[in-house]
Amino acid sequence: MNTLFRFTGARHRATRGLLLAGALALGLVTPAFAEPPLEQTEIRYQGWAGQVTFIELADDLGYLAPLKLKWVGNTISGPQDIQTVVTGDIDIGGAFYGAILKLIAARAPIKAVVGYYGSDANTYYGYYVKDDSPIKTARDLIGKKVAVNTLGAHLEFVLREYLARNGLSASEAKQVTLVAIPPVSGEQALRQGQVEVSALSGVLRDKALDRGGIHSLFNDTDLFGQFTGGSYVLRDKFIKDNPDASRRLVEGISRAIAWAQTTPPEEVRARFDRIIADRKRNEDASSIKYWKSTGVASKGGVISDAEIQVWIDWLEKDGLFKPGQIKASDTFTNAFNYFRPGKTADAQ
Template sequence: MPAPFALLPKLGRFTTTLGLSLSLFASSLLAPATAQAEGEIRIAEQFGIVYLLLNVVRDQHLIEKHGKAEGLDIKVDWTQLSGGSAINDALLSGSVDIAGAGVGPLLTIWDRTYGRQNVKAVASLGNFPYYLVSNNPKVKTIADFTEQDRIALPAVGVSVQSRYLQYAAAKLWGDKEFNRLDKYTVAVPHPDATAALIAGGTELTGHFSNPPFQEQALENPNVHVVLNSYDLFGPNSPTVLFATEKFRNDNPKTYKAFVEALAEAADFAQKDKGAAADTYLRVTKAKIDRAALLKIIDNPQFEFTVTPKNTYPLAEFLHRVGAIKHKPESWKDYFFQDAKPLQGS
């Protein structure tokens, strides 16, 4: 675990970072994305077990394998970023071709590029519960957070964790109060937020996390679950991969190789959790015990699949509260309709 984040009271830098990110996002909407040539693909991922399918794809060189089946030698470039805003900026600026982020950032970028770059999801990365955890014993529900608390999440107002928190707030206080807790949230990468929550002693008393960071935090007896995303939507796909319409159309063989590689990785991870755990440790160099990791992955609520599940309730909510302008009629509006995934929600 990295050293505790040297953190709050230095909240100002989060505000500055957020403002810069939003500015970059706005400017990138005006700049044309530069598509890579057929035979090249640049992929941006974030942190956590939810990106394990990409670890398998990378470790087994599956894109290259399926590219060769199409008579194509594919060059694959990998990068790691934190937060949906940074991911969206990278995609729209043409720095990456495939973006990995939550359903929240997907719906934001789908809405803002509607009729232009037409960004849509390629596939899900699986179904996983996300926990909002806290080390403040007074916080039993989201209604208990006060001005003295700060909640870490990957990107304020954009990340899927932020959107889940807004959905929960609307459920409790009504749609007009959907952003009631936004003022308590700060953008902190999952590893740093986990370390800070475990160490305690800062204003950071909450973290809307993802696996394995939420499970690592819960090993501390002072940390407890405040909210489970499955309580909001049931089993759902929180994290997806998305791309511009131009990349998909201009690079059909590369795109197909990527989709086929991801489907093979999902089948591998779901059938052999032990091998999947080994892959995660090998690729990410994560400092987590293999037995502990395997216990997390063996959670029956985890499912590695490219087929999206229960993403539409969040999309409908975001339109209802005005967070996105365009209302999708179904999940098919913001997912490319390829051979895989075949059925979703």
């Protein structure tokens, strides 16, 4: 009797399994473990010529599916990138924290969601002069021109901090002229005498150093050590309307950052080379061979109050913010980061 019951029970379960499999194949039922469809599947973004963004890397690694990326063009400026997010012309963009904070203070409805660039021993911004330059100290910069990629962003903040720490008054610091020059033209502007100092980083810095004749006056890591300098942002409305898509997007980007943090640099460079070749944008990828590290201080770009508070303090000290005007914790969220505190993945 027991044997017969076990036999018929097994046969019943097998029959039920076949029926369920058939129903699934016909689309008549949805498995309980199936993920709900995302609110939207297309993500608009801007790229950087000759570079691979972590948004693009995440897509190539398969971390964003079923999201699809739509490249709408290139940018050379973080502030421009996040302003384009504010206007709704793209869905995600990234910039220096100071630029993000200024927009938020101006009531831009955005939130920082994952740190994506920074400075460390291998990846940093340096302020370079020619070897025969008379500029030796911060005070020598009075009356001189300094090339930066854009005004009101990372390079301006770091330069002004350097001047302040070396005793220049506010009126003296104003006599140092910032000139906005595309990063790819920074070295040429310095060598041709259009500026006396040029801020260079990464591949452009290393290429310039290979050619010789220039040296660093100071680096951003001299002032701040290793730090994450900026993050990607999303509009508040995008997050509210697309919570599942936001999670998939940011989790994927944070996983891509962690992948680049833990993968041998030569393997990362090889993947970047292939991505650039495959996307066929008629761009020069020679700078990829100089890529060394992400510069991101935390695993997967998890954001902390402290890394934002540094820039809030600076903006308050400079008189651009009133004390207490902006609270660090109100400017960002780690809710979508794959390595967010409290998630199982943060221990992996």
